[in-house]
Amino acid sequence: SQQGEEDPQALSIQEGENATMNCSYKTSINNLQWYRQNSGRGLVHLILIRSNEREKHSGRLRVTLDTSKKSSSLLITASRAADTASYFCATADTGFQKLVFGTGTRLLVSP
Amino acid sequence: DAGITQSPRHKVTETGTPVTLRCHQTENHRYMYWYRQDPGHGLRLIHYSYGVKDTDKGEVSDGYSVSRSKTEDFLLTLESATSSQTSVYFCAISDQGRLNEKLFFGSGTQLSVL
Numbered sequence: 001s002q003q004g005e006e007d008p009q010a011l012s013i014q015e016g017e018n019a020t021m022n023c024s025y026k027t028s029i030n031n032l033q034w035y036r037q038n039s040g041r042g043l044v045h046l047i048l049i050r051s052n053e054r055e056k057h058s059g060r061l062r063v064t065l066d067t068s069k070k071s072s073s074l075l076i077t078a079s080r081a082a083d084t085a086s087y088f089c090a091t092a093d094t095g096f097q098k099l100v101f102g103t104g105t106r107l108l109v110s111p
Numbered sequence: 112d113a114g115i116t117q118s119p120r121h122k123v124t125e126t127g128t129p130v131t132l133r134c135h136q137t138e139n140h141r142y143m144y145w146y147r148q149d150p151g152h153g154l155r156l157i158h159y160s161y162g163v164k165d166t167d168k169g170e171v172s173d174g175y176s177v178s179r180s181k182t183e184d185f186l187l188t189l190e191s192a193t194s195s196q197t198s199v200y201f202c203a204i205s206d207q208g209r210l211n212e213k214l215f216f217g218s219g220t221q222l223s224v225l
Contacts, residue, residue, distance in 0.1 A: 031212065042115075042201055042216030043154070088153065092211045098170075099211035101146075101154040 004032075004089040004102030012108045019076040021105040023089030024069075032065055032072050033090045037104070043088065046074075051094075079109045114138045115217040117202050123223045130189040132220050134202030136182075142205045143185040144214065145169075145177060147198040154201065160185055161210060192224040 007022045023032065031050045035043040049056045049065045049072070056063045062075040076083055086104040093100075114137035124130050134143060144159040146169075156169030158177040166177050174196060176188045189196055199221050203214040 033213070035214075040219075042203075042218050043214070045213050045215065048213060090154075097210070099156070099214070100170075103151060103153040 004091050004100065006087070006089055006102045006105040008105060009103075010106045010108070012110070013079055015079060015081055015109055015111050017079055017109075019079050019083070019107055019109070021074050021087055021107070023072045023074070023102055025072075025089075025091045026070065028094050029067075029091045030094050031092045032063075033092070033099075034061075034063060034072075034074050035088045035090060035101075037086045037088065039085075046087075076107075079107075081109050081111050083107060084109045115202060115204060115215060117200075117217040117220050119220060120218065121221045123225065124192050125225055126193060127191050130192050130222065130224075132187045132200055132202075132222070134185045134187070134217060136185075136204050138204060138206065138215070139182060140204040140206035140215075141182075142210055143179065144203040144205075145175075145185070145187045146201045146203060147171065147196075148201060148219075149198050157187065157200075159210075192222075194224050196222065197224045198222060 004023045004025045033048045034046045037043045047058050049063050060077045065072045086106050088104045090101045116135045118133045145157040146154040148154050155171045157175050160166045160179040178186045199219045201219050202217040205214045
């Protein structure tokens with residue numbers, strides 16, 4: 001299976017701290033995407049990084065991709081209580097025929 | 112939720128009954144997807160569509176069928192519901208040049224099969 005595996009499964013931090021979550025996958029990919037899910041809601045696309053990119057930024061988000069290690073990390077800087085959510089990585093295979101989601105990291109940001 | 116409406120939001124049904132979930136989009140996006148979300152499994156693709164009347168199976172398609180007669184509507188049918196189909200179902204859409212990029216999700220349908 002190409003399923004992404006997020007680490008840690010759960011993360012608890014204080015407002016203002018940085019949050020880092022990791023994703024590992026098993027086979028070659030075209031791109032890797034990160035999504036956020038607030039409780040009881042659908043997923044929201046955050047950022048997409050292609051296999052030929054190493055780092056990407058969007059606001060307080062920074063994503064890195066290391067294809068040699070088959071891993072990615074999502075960094076949220078200066079966390080806010082509103083960042084409390086589950087975060088999922090999803091990998092698209094090179095044929096674009098599959099987008100496979102991991103099981104997610106639950107982030108709790110306390111005021 | 113990016114012009115995606117799922118209906119119903121909640122449904123309780125009995126084993127063996129047929130169930131249809133509806134996804135309606137106002138974005139005129141080409142691609143539509145049905146996923147189910149279960150604890151410990153993340154999201155798993157059931158079926159997807161790449162145009163009107165063009166659909167294909169996903170990872171967990173057994174027991175499910177889909178139809179897309181109009182760009183804006185994608186229906187998911189459980190012909191004979193089973194307890195293992197109790198789940199949260201999400202519809203998603205995308206309109207990039209490639210399938211499976213930057214999906215927008217609906218709010219989900221909580222289905223309980225008793």
